[in-house]
Amino acid sequence: MTSPRDIPDQAWPLFDRYVHGDLSRRGFLEQAAAFAGGPAGAAALLAALSPNFAAAQQVKPDDARLVTRRLAFPSPAGNGQVNGYLAKPASAMGKLPAVLVVHENRGLNPHIEDIARRVALAGYVAYAPDALTPLGGYPGNEDDARALFAKLDPAKARADIVAAARGLLTLADANGKLGVVGFCWGGSLSNHVATQVPELAVAVPFYGGAPAAEDVPRIKAQLLIHYAANDERINAAWPAYEAALKAAGVRYEAHTYPGTQHGFNNDTTPRYDAAAAQLAWERTLAAFKAALA
Numbered sequence: 001m002t003s004p005r006d007i008p009d010q011a012w013p014l015f016d017r018y019v020h021g022d023l024s025r026r027g028f029l030e031q032a033a034a035f036a037g038g039p040a041g042a043a044a045l046l047a048a049l050s051p052n053f054a055a056a057q058q059v060k061p062d063d064a065r066l067v068t069r070r071l072a073f074p075s076p077a078g079n080g081q082v083n084g085y086l087a088k089p090a091s092a093m094g095k096l097p098a099v100l101v102v103h104e105n106r107g108l109n110p111h112i113e114d115i116a117r118r119v120a121l122a123g124y125v126a127y128a129p130d131a132l133t134p135l136g137g138y139p140g141n142e143d144d145a146r147a148l149f150a151k152l153d154p155a156k157a158r159a160d161i162v163a164a165a166r167g168l169l170t171l172a173d174a175n176g177k178l179g180v181v182g183f184c185w186g187g188s189l190s191n192h193v194a195t196q197v198p199e200l201a202v203a204v205p206f207y208g209g210a211p212a213a214e215d216v217p218r219i220k221a222q223l224l225i226h227y228a229a230n231d232e233r234i235n236a237a238w239p240a241y242e243a244a245l246k247a248a249g250v251r252y253e254a255h256t257y258p259g260t261q262h263g264f265n266n267d268t269t270p271r272y273d274a275a276a277a278q279l280a281w282e283r284t285l286a287a288f289k290a291a292l293a
Helices: 011-019 026-030 039-050 108-119 142-149 152-167 185-196 213-218 237-248 274-292
Strands: 066-076 079-089 096-102 123-130 173-184 202-206 220-228 252-261
Touching: 011 026, 011 066, 011 123, 011 237, 026 039, 039 142, 066 152, 079 108, 079 152, 096 108, 096 152, 096 252, 096 274, 108 123, 108 142, 123 142, 123 152, 152 173, 152 185, 173 185, 173 274, 185 202, 185 220, 220 274, 237 252, 252 274
Parallel strands: 096 123, 096 173, 173 202, 202 220, 220 252
Antiparallel strands: 066 079, 079 123
Protein backbone atom coordinates (compact mmCIF):
# COMPACT_ATOMS: atom_id res chain seq x y z
CA MET A 1 0.00 0.00 0.00
CA THR A 2 1.17 3.53 -0.76
CA SER A 3 2.74 5.36 2.18
CA PRO A 4 1.29 8.73 3.24
CA ARG A 5 4.80 10.13 2.70
CA ASP A 6 4.41 9.41 -1.01
CA ILE A 7 1.27 11.55 -1.32
CA PRO A 8 1.75 15.27 -2.12
CA ASP A 9 0.40 17.56 0.59
CA GLN A 10 -1.88 19.27 -1.93
CA ALA A 11 -3.65 15.97 -2.59
CA TRP A 12 -5.17 15.49 0.87
CA PRO A 13 -7.71 18.35 0.85
CA LEU A 14 -8.50 17.65 -2.79
CA PHE A 15 -9.15 13.98 -2.06
CA ASP A 16 -11.27 14.90 0.96
CA ARG A 17 -13.48 17.04 -1.29
CA TYR A 18 -13.72 14.19 -3.79
CA VAL A 19 -14.57 11.62 -1.11
CA HIS A 20 -17.36 13.77 0.29
CA GLY A 21 -18.96 14.59 -3.03
CA ASP A 22 -17.83 18.21 -3.30
CA LEU A 23 -15.61 17.46 -6.28
CA SER A 24 -16.21 15.14 -9.23
CA ARG A 25 -13.72 12.53 -10.37
CA ARG A 26 -12.98 14.66 -13.39
CA GLY A 27 -12.52 17.71 -11.16
CA PHE A 28 -10.06 15.84 -8.96
CA LEU A 29 -8.06 14.64 -11.94
CA GLU A 30 -7.95 18.07 -13.55
CA GLN A 31 -6.79 19.83 -10.39
CA ALA A 32 -4.37 17.08 -9.36
CA ALA A 33 -2.72 17.15 -12.78
CA ALA A 34 -1.23 20.54 -11.86
CA PHE A 35 1.01 19.01 -9.18
CA ALA A 36 1.09 15.32 -10.11
CA GLY A 37 2.95 15.62 -13.42
CA GLY A 38 -0.01 15.77 -15.74
CA PRO A 39 -3.12 13.64 -16.42
CA ALA A 40 -1.31 10.29 -16.11
CA GLY A 41 0.20 11.29 -12.78
CA ALA A 42 -3.18 12.48 -11.51
CA ALA A 43 -4.80 9.16 -12.46
CA ALA A 44 -2.00 7.27 -10.70
CA LEU A 45 -2.44 9.46 -7.62
CA LEU A 46 -6.17 8.78 -7.45
CA ALA A 47 -5.51 5.06 -7.81
CA ALA A 48 -2.99 5.22 -4.97
CA LEU A 49 -5.49 7.02 -2.74
CA SER A 50 -8.31 4.59 -3.49
CA PRO A 51 -9.07 1.62 -1.19
CA ASN A 52 -7.28 -1.70 -1.41
CA PHE A 53 -9.66 -3.94 0.51
CA ALA A 54 -7.79 -7.22 0.06
CA ALA A 55 -4.46 -5.90 1.32
CA ALA A 56 -5.98 -4.45 4.48
CA GLN A 57 -8.32 -7.28 5.47
CA GLN A 58 -7.65 -8.36 9.07
CA VAL A 59 -10.37 -10.98 9.60
CA LYS A 60 -11.37 -13.25 6.73
CA PRO A 61 -15.09 -13.63 5.97
CA ASP A 62 -14.89 -17.37 6.63
CA ASP A 63 -12.95 -17.07 9.92
CA ALA A 64 -13.96 -20.12 11.96
CA ARG A 65 -14.07 -18.07 15.15
CA LEU A 66 -17.15 -16.24 13.87
CA VAL A 67 -20.68 -16.85 12.71
CA THR A 68 -21.91 -14.34 10.11
CA ARG A 69 -25.15 -13.80 8.25
CA ARG A 70 -27.18 -11.21 6.38
CA LEU A 71 -30.01 -9.67 8.34
CA ALA A 72 -32.69 -7.08 7.61
CA PHE A 73 -34.60 -4.86 10.03
CA PRO A 74 -37.86 -3.06 9.31
CA SER A 75 -37.57 0.70 8.97
CA PRO A 76 -41.07 2.18 8.73
CA ALA A 77 -39.83 5.77 9.17
CA GLY A 78 -37.09 5.24 6.59
CA ASN A 79 -37.03 3.23 3.39
CA GLY A 80 -39.13 0.36 4.71
CA GLN A 81 -36.25 -2.00 5.39
CA VAL A 82 -32.51 -1.84 6.00
CA ASN A 83 -30.24 -4.75 5.15
CA GLY A 84 -26.96 -5.49 6.83
CA TYR A 85 -24.22 -7.87 7.90
CA LEU A 86 -24.14 -9.52 11.31
CA ALA A 87 -21.14 -11.20 12.95
CA LYS A 88 -20.79 -12.80 16.37
CA PRO A 89 -18.36 -15.15 18.12
CA ALA A 90 -18.95 -18.79 17.18
CA SER A 91 -18.19 -19.78 20.78
CA ALA A 92 -20.92 -17.57 22.30
CA MET A 93 -22.98 -19.58 24.78
CA GLY A 94 -25.56 -16.90 25.55
CA LYS A 95 -26.69 -13.45 24.60
CA LEU A 96 -24.08 -10.74 24.06
CA PRO A 97 -24.02 -6.94 23.98
CA ALA A 98 -24.57 -5.53 20.50
CA VAL A 99 -22.54 -2.96 18.59
CA LEU A 100 -23.85 -1.12 15.54
CA VAL A 101 -21.05 -0.47 13.01
CA VAL A 102 -21.88 2.40 10.64
CA HIS A 103 -20.05 2.80 7.36
CA GLU A 104 -18.51 5.80 5.62
CA ASN A 105 -20.31 7.48 2.74
CA ARG A 106 -19.84 4.51 0.43
CA GLY A 107 -22.21 1.94 1.87
CA LEU A 108 -21.45 -1.45 3.35
CA ASN A 109 -18.17 -2.19 1.61
CA PRO A 110 -15.67 -4.98 2.43
CA HIS A 111 -13.72 -2.72 4.81
CA ILE A 112 -16.74 -2.11 7.05
CA GLU A 113 -17.64 -5.80 6.99
CA ASP A 114 -14.08 -6.43 8.18
CA ILE A 115 -14.54 -3.86 10.96
CA ALA A 116 -17.72 -5.66 12.02
CA ARG A 117 -15.80 -8.93 12.25
CA ARG A 118 -13.10 -7.24 14.35
CA VAL A 119 -15.79 -5.99 16.73
CA ALA A 120 -17.35 -9.45 16.90
CA LEU A 121 -14.01 -11.02 17.80
CA ALA A 122 -13.88 -8.65 20.76
CA GLY A 123 -16.97 -10.40 22.13
CA TYR A 124 -19.98 -8.61 20.67
CA VAL A 125 -22.83 -9.12 18.26
CA ALA A 126 -21.75 -6.69 15.55
CA TYR A 127 -24.20 -5.44 12.95
CA ALA A 128 -23.26 -3.25 9.99
CA PRO A 129 -26.28 -1.82 8.14
CA ASP A 130 -26.15 -0.70 4.52
CA ALA A 131 -27.66 2.72 3.92
CA LEU A 132 -27.64 1.93 0.19
CA THR A 133 -30.31 -0.77 0.72
CA PRO A 134 -33.06 1.17 -1.12
CA LEU A 135 -30.75 1.56 -4.14
CA GLY A 136 -29.79 -2.11 -4.29
CA GLY A 137 -27.04 -2.09 -1.68
CA TYR A 138 -23.31 -1.54 -2.00
CA PRO A 139 -22.63 -1.95 -5.74
CA GLY A 140 -19.23 -3.59 -5.50
CA ASN A 141 -16.98 -0.62 -6.23
CA GLU A 142 -16.34 2.77 -4.67
CA ASP A 143 -17.04 4.97 -7.70
CA ASP A 144 -20.53 3.56 -8.22
CA ALA A 145 -21.14 3.66 -4.46
CA ARG A 146 -20.18 7.33 -4.39
CA ALA A 147 -22.69 8.07 -7.16
CA LEU A 148 -25.45 6.08 -5.45
CA PHE A 149 -24.87 7.70 -2.09
CA ALA A 150 -25.65 11.11 -3.54
CA LYS A 151 -29.10 9.80 -4.53
CA LEU A 152 -30.14 8.82 -1.00
CA ASP A 153 -32.85 10.69 0.86
CA PRO A 154 -30.75 11.88 3.83
CA ALA A 155 -33.61 11.85 6.34
CA LYS A 156 -34.71 8.35 5.37
CA ALA A 157 -31.12 7.12 5.43
CA ARG A 158 -30.70 8.41 8.97
CA ALA A 159 -33.99 6.77 9.94
CA ASP A 160 -32.75 3.45 8.55
CA ILE A 161 -29.65 3.55 10.73
CA VAL A 162 -31.74 4.42 13.79
CA ALA A 163 -34.06 1.52 12.92
CA ALA A 164 -31.06 -0.82 12.85
CA ALA A 165 -30.02 0.39 16.29
CA ARG A 166 -33.49 -0.17 17.67
CA GLY A 167 -33.61 -3.60 16.05
CA LEU A 168 -30.48 -4.64 17.91
CA LEU A 169 -32.11 -3.81 21.24
CA THR A 170 -34.50 -6.75 20.83
CA LEU A 171 -32.40 -9.07 18.67
CA ALA A 172 -32.56 -12.67 19.93
CA ASP A 173 -28.74 -12.95 19.90
CA ALA A 174 -28.28 -9.78 21.96
CA ASN A 175 -28.81 -8.92 25.62
CA GLY A 176 -30.26 -5.43 25.23
CA LYS A 177 -27.01 -3.52 25.83
CA LEU A 178 -26.08 -1.42 22.83
CA GLY A 179 -23.13 0.57 21.53
CA VAL A 180 -22.37 2.22 18.20
CA VAL A 181 -19.19 3.03 16.31
CA GLY A 182 -19.09 4.84 12.99
CA PHE A 183 -16.66 6.43 10.59
CA CYS A 184 -16.99 9.66 8.59
CA TRP A 185 -20.70 9.65 7.59
CA GLY A 186 -21.07 6.82 10.07
CA GLY A 187 -19.41 9.00 12.71
CA SER A 188 -22.08 11.62 12.12
CA LEU A 189 -24.71 8.89 12.36
CA SER A 190 -23.20 7.64 15.61
CA ASN A 191 -23.78 11.11 17.04
CA HIS A 192 -27.28 11.11 15.57
CA VAL A 193 -28.19 7.69 16.97
CA ALA A 194 -27.09 8.93 20.39
CA THR A 195 -29.72 11.68 20.16
CA GLN A 196 -32.46 9.29 19.01
CA VAL A 197 -32.00 6.09 21.04
CA PRO A 198 -32.00 6.77 24.79
CA GLU A 199 -31.22 3.11 25.51
CA LEU A 200 -27.83 3.48 23.81
CA ALA A 201 -25.01 3.00 26.33
CA VAL A 202 -22.00 4.27 24.37
CA ALA A 203 -21.32 5.99 21.04
CA VAL A 204 -17.90 6.19 19.37
CA PRO A 205 -17.85 8.54 16.37
CA PHE A 206 -14.66 8.64 14.30
CA TYR A 207 -14.30 12.06 12.63
CA GLY A 208 -18.05 12.52 12.42
CA GLY A 209 -20.17 15.62 12.09
CA ALA A 210 -21.86 17.00 15.19
CA PRO A 211 -25.61 16.65 15.74
CA ALA A 212 -27.90 19.66 15.92
CA ALA A 213 -27.24 21.61 19.11
CA GLU A 214 -30.89 21.39 20.15
CA ASP A 215 -30.69 17.57 20.06
CA VAL A 216 -27.63 17.25 22.30
CA PRO A 217 -29.60 17.32 25.60
CA ARG A 218 -31.32 14.11 24.46
CA ILE A 219 -28.05 12.16 24.58
CA LYS A 220 -27.98 9.64 27.44
CA ALA A 221 -25.03 7.58 26.19
CA GLN A 222 -21.41 8.08 27.04
CA LEU A 223 -19.42 9.44 24.09
CA LEU A 224 -15.87 8.65 22.98
CA ILE A 225 -15.06 11.03 20.14
CA HIS A 226 -12.10 10.61 17.77
CA TYR A 227 -10.87 13.46 15.57
CA ALA A 228 -8.12 13.75 12.98
CA ALA A 229 -5.82 16.74 13.43
CA ASN A 230 -5.86 17.70 9.74
CA ASP A 231 -9.62 17.75 9.23
CA GLU A 232 -10.76 21.35 9.18
CA ARG A 233 -14.19 20.59 7.73
CA ILE A 234 -15.21 18.35 10.66
CA ASN A 235 -13.18 19.95 13.42
CA ALA A 236 -14.69 23.39 12.89
CA ALA A 237 -17.90 22.20 14.58
CA TRP A 238 -16.21 20.77 17.67
CA PRO A 239 -16.07 23.89 19.90
CA ALA A 240 -19.83 24.42 19.65
CA TYR A 241 -20.50 20.70 20.04
CA GLU A 242 -18.32 20.49 23.14
CA ALA A 243 -20.06 23.51 24.64
CA ALA A 244 -23.43 21.87 24.06
CA LEU A 245 -22.23 18.60 25.62
CA LYS A 246 -20.99 20.43 28.71
CA ALA A 247 -24.19 22.44 29.01
CA ALA A 248 -26.27 19.25 28.81
CA GLY A 249 -24.09 17.33 31.25
CA VAL A 250 -23.31 14.59 28.71
CA ARG A 251 -20.45 12.28 29.65
CA TYR A 252 -17.83 12.49 26.93
CA GLU A 253 -14.16 12.01 26.16
CA ALA A 254 -12.59 13.49 23.03
CA HIS A 255 -9.23 12.86 21.40
CA THR A 256 -7.51 14.52 18.47
CA TYR A 257 -4.70 12.51 16.89
CA PRO A 258 -1.69 14.61 15.81
CA GLY A 259 -0.61 14.51 12.20
CA THR A 260 -3.59 12.49 11.03
CA GLN A 261 -5.94 12.93 8.10
CA HIS A 262 -9.71 12.43 7.99
CA GLY A 263 -10.14 8.69 7.59
CA PHE A 264 -7.02 7.76 9.56
CA ASN A 265 -8.60 4.54 10.83
CA ASN A 266 -9.32 3.26 7.32
CA ASP A 267 -6.47 0.85 6.67
CA THR A 268 -7.42 0.38 3.02
CA THR A 269 -6.06 3.80 1.96
CA PRO A 270 -2.90 5.90 2.47
CA ARG A 271 -4.82 8.10 4.91
CA TYR A 272 -4.37 5.27 7.40
CA ASP A 273 -2.19 6.10 10.39
CA ALA A 274 -1.26 2.83 12.10
CA ALA A 275 -0.24 4.27 15.47
CA ALA A 276 -3.26 6.57 15.77
CA ALA A 277 -5.64 3.87 14.57
CA GLN A 278 -4.31 1.35 17.06
CA LEU A 279 -4.61 3.79 19.95
CA ALA A 280 -8.10 4.88 18.90
CA TRP A 281 -9.20 1.25 18.54
CA GLU A 282 -7.81 0.32 21.96
CA ARG A 283 -9.73 3.23 23.46
CA THR A 284 -12.83 2.17 21.56
CA LEU A 285 -12.76 -1.40 22.83
CA ALA A 286 -12.08 -0.15 26.37
CA ALA A 287 -15.12 2.13 26.14
CA PHE A 288 -17.29 -0.76 24.94
CA LYS A 289 -16.02 -3.00 27.72
CA ALA A 290 -16.77 -0.39 30.38
CA ALA A 291 -20.22 0.60 29.08
CA LEU A 292 -21.52 -2.74 27.86
CA ALA A 293 -20.31 -5.11 30.59
